[in-house]
Amino acid sequence: MADTTLSRRSFLRASGALGGLAAAGGAAAATDSLFGAGVARADAQPEERTVWGHCAINCPGRCALKFHVRDDEVRWVDTCTSPNADFDEPQPRACLRGRTYRRWMNSPDRVNYPLRRVGKRGEGRFERISWDEALDTIASELRRIIDAYGNESIYLSYATGVSATTARTLPRLMNCLGGYLAGYGDYSAMQMQRTIPLVQGMTGFYGSTLNAAEDAELILAFGTSPVETRQGGAVSHYDWVRLRERTKARIIYIDPRLSDSAMGRSGEWLPINPGTDAALVAAIGHELVRNDLIDKEFLDTYCVGFDEDTMPESARGQNRSYKDYLMGTGYDKVAKTPEWAAPITGVPAERIRELAAQVGSAKPLFVVQGWGPQRRSNGEMNCWAITMLPLLTGQVGLPGTSNGCREGTYSLGLRSIPAGDNPVKASIPVFLFTDAVEDGRRMTALNAGVQGAPKLDQSIKCILNYAGNCLTNQHGNINRAHDILADESKCEFIVVWETALTDSAKYADIVLPDLFRFEQPSMIAAGGDTAYLIAGQPCTTPKFERRSLYDCLADLARRLGVEEQFTEGKTQQEWIEELYEQSRAKDPELPSYAQIQNQGVYLRTNPRGCTIVHEAFRADPEANPLTTPSGKIEIYSETLAQIADAWELGPDDVIAPVPVYTPGFAETDIPTESYPLRCSGFHYRGRVHSSWGGVDVLKEVNPQELWINPSDARPRGIAAGDVVRVENDFGKVELLAKVTPRVVPGTVCMAQGAWHDADMYGDRVDRGGCINTLTTHRPSPLAKGNPQHSNICEVKKA
Amino acid sequence: MTHYAFHFDGSRCTGCKTCALACKDYHDLGLGAAFRKVYEVTLGDTTRQADGTFASTCASYPVSVACNHCADPACVRVCPTRAMGKDEATGLVAVDEGRCVGCGYCAMACPYGAPKVDRERGCSVKCDGCAERVERDLKPVCVEACPARALDFGSVEAMRKRGDHASIAPLPPPAHTRPSLFVKPSADARPAGDPAAAVVNPLEVI
Secondary structure (H helix, E strand, O other): OHHHHHHHHHHHHHHHHHHHHHHHOOOOOHHHHHHOOOOOOOOOOOOOEEEEEEOOOOOOOOOEEEEEEEOOEEEEEEOOOOOOOOOOOOOOEOOOOHHHHHHHHOOOOEOOOOEEEOOOOOOOOEEEOOHHHHHHHHHHHHHHHHHHHOHHHEEEOOOOOOOOOOOOOHHHHHHHOOOOEEEEOOOOOHHHHHHHHHHHOHHHOEEEEHHHHHHOOEEEEEOOOHHHHOOOOOOHHHHHHHHHHHOOOEEEEEEOEOOHHHOOOHHHEEEOOOOOHHHHHHHHHHHHHHOOOOOHHHHHHHEEOOOHHHOOHHHOOOOOOHHHHHHOOOOOOOOOOHHHHHHHHOOOHHHHHHHHHHHHHOOOEEEEEOOOOOOOOOHHHHHHHHOHHHHHOOOOOOOOOOOOOEEEOOOOOOOOOOOOOOOOOOEEEHHHHHHHHHHHHHOEHHHHOOEOOOEOOOOOOEEEEEOOOOOOOOOOOHHHHHHHHHOOOOOOEEEEEEOEOOOOHHHOOEEEEEOOHHHOOEEEEEEOOEEEEEEEOOOOOOOOOOEOHHHHHHHHHHHOOOHHHHHOOOOHHHHHHHHHHHHHHHOOOOOOHHHHHHHOEEEEEOOOOOOOOOHHHHHOOOOOOOOOOOOOEEOOOHHHHHHHHHOOOOOOOOOOOOOOOOOOOHHHHOOOOOOOEEEEEEOOOOOEOOEOOOOHHHHHHOOOEEEEOHHHHHHHOOOOOOEEEEEEOOEEEEEEEEEOOOEOOOEEEEEOOOOOOOOOOOOOOEOOOOHHHOOOOOOOOOOOOOOOOOOEEEEEEO | OOOEEEEEEOOOOOOOOHHHHHHHHHOOOOOOOOOOEEEEEEEOOEEEOOOOOEEEOOEEEEEEEOOOOOOOOHHHHHOOOOOEEEOOOOOOEEEOOOOOOOOOHHHHHOOOOOOEEEOOOOEEEOOOOOHHHHHOOOOOHHHHHOOOOOEEEEEHHHHHOOOEEOOEOOOOOHHHOOOOEEEEOOOOOOEOOOOOOOEOOHHHOO
């Protein structure tokens, strides 16, 4: 930036000098002084060009980046913006993270060359090797492992660091080579995506778009912070701020934490104990029934299992309806009164009654939840329960309503590079990959959610990890993951493609230097209330020995004799064009390829204004049945009853056929004398999961902190800014204390995604403040998903 | 002649800091330097009552602020070398690095903490309102960056129509320097000078 800085300085000197004159009274030439000729400017030099690119990280805003480039160096990062855009003009404006890309792309810690591990796994000691040596090693190891253990032993780990239409090329390569063990699901919404489609059909996983709530009278937001999870200028950050301003609805935030979404409107915060949403819902449901505020006609027409009238044959006459659960005539035989729920939830009984009256009368009612309530050991039941509120009062499929799930998005269908067919039929829940490394042959459909086959025939012997940090940092129980991955007799070979030496990369045998998507041709679609797509070109030439994944895999495919199959003779750019043309054939309104390459960013407003989930089903349930077994919304699920009977479940593994409140696992959810506090994660504005976790200027103003209520901090002698140690049976972390009334007493909160920083061959104390040093590896009962918000701990001054 | 001002919509701001980091990128500021900052004000309490349920009086709101290019800038008043000046035409306050000796009076005098002394450069540095962008009919980088559309920039007259003179905590009362900053406060916002409305995120403010 030397010449830029210089020119700006001379500019400042010129304007400042005359400005000083002006202040002293000699103002004659002041106008000219500021904007006069001959003043050098940083961003108006003729050789500067701008290049469109996009964020590719799992936000998933994937906002527009406009690179100002001179001399093959990025000078600054602009975005899709204009001086006068208000709420009438959505623009995918990059958030604080996108605006700091220069600090990441030019970081001295960036991976620039292929590396081979020379220390133990997890130590982070590597040596530089050539691309030829790296690819030859990978090719020979892949051949050896496939020959010795079969294709089922090759695992492509769950990874979300990069998305684009040509980003997922590893499955394609492996399918050319006979297949691989796939993981299903994710670490984002595993409990919900396993449960909701079973009971609401495939269209029910996402709710209405946020702008549908403009027409609502009451908005209930359970465990969601739309402004923090997707921070861009045309996704939920913008959509939520606009909604807040436009709607006349009362908003109630139900959350253990006064999130940034509720800042400025704290009166709307309803503090609750984490993981107890189902109990609050049950008590509201109890009051709705008691006061005859339910929409019985809706429940009879559109749902099964609210009461005996619509119970399926297999469960009739057994007091197994949801109403039986609420009123205490079935299941645990406890009436779910507000007095029952108050000590569980921390919400006063009177407040619950008031809430029930509001829910009972509000039309339209818009219920939305984030993915916090489901990322728990009781997550399946907890997230499902929240979806009961709109059902009980018939507030589904109508203007101003949703279905209690996370907000939906309006998006453009952009085709991605085809993966081909995977000859290996077995797949595992992504969260169980360390179990499959340890001893995959113990894993079955009934004890570990193996799909596509009754059991695994082989353990994982090789992991290929492209742009992901789930080997350790984002996985549960990092100390255990370390022990499993550090044992080279188990997983024999690990390859990681990365831009930075993440904690997961430290476990690689070979690390390959990746290009950002904005350093290669790339295209992506995203959206919130508004849809958009971005076509990007490389902002600079590749620096050092960094290469695109596509080119790297094409070289690897050549070594393995499948180059033609893998590339079909096409470059990445040619794939992007072909995939785009295929998308355009289905959506002729899309601009031509030449045009989109030229304009970079294309936006489309939802032609229907907003999307209302279950609109067609509500209008005509006979003509538009759901994909559930009954074709209706299932409040009692026979499928879940069958799963609960058939599966091998552990203690506290609750899979009920109706959405009951269950406290979760004893070891992660019930505070003890040793670990009296609950500990929950949340999404942090300074990172997306662990991405950007190494960027200095972001860390500087977004410190990794433990939110602790003054009533919990005081007896522990903890003051704001102190270094505290958080400890439980899984591990120890250290971070700074944020003493704040924005979190409920008895619960501490820690933003997830901080970079694990521990000497794994020493004391293992994580001084990076990564919550997964404290989380369990035990999966939730049904989805076998990550219960990473279910934690208990003790906190001390370090 | 147009004197410019910022507008801050406290009902929209979510405290995300995109403004601050876009500014740092554009002005090429490294660690320890920032021309815009975002305060978190939090007050009240959230307690567990005898029956185990929660009660909260908590209020919390963000405030984003840079140099306010004041009508009566304290930094200009105290500058012994006349390096700090308010441009007659635009009202933007800037430092003449050639004249500045880095004494730091401006940093001490400004009630908003806008100027800072850059020890390496030996002079004061601060937000210049992105004067060169304004000349080209663009707005300051922070304004055009805001995903929540909480910042704006325009003539003092236009911005005044959209908000009160900056008089929310933790900012000082506007009478001190007559800042070119107009604010639409959030529901939680407290008046300037309210001693309970403390900045609770000192670690996040450069």
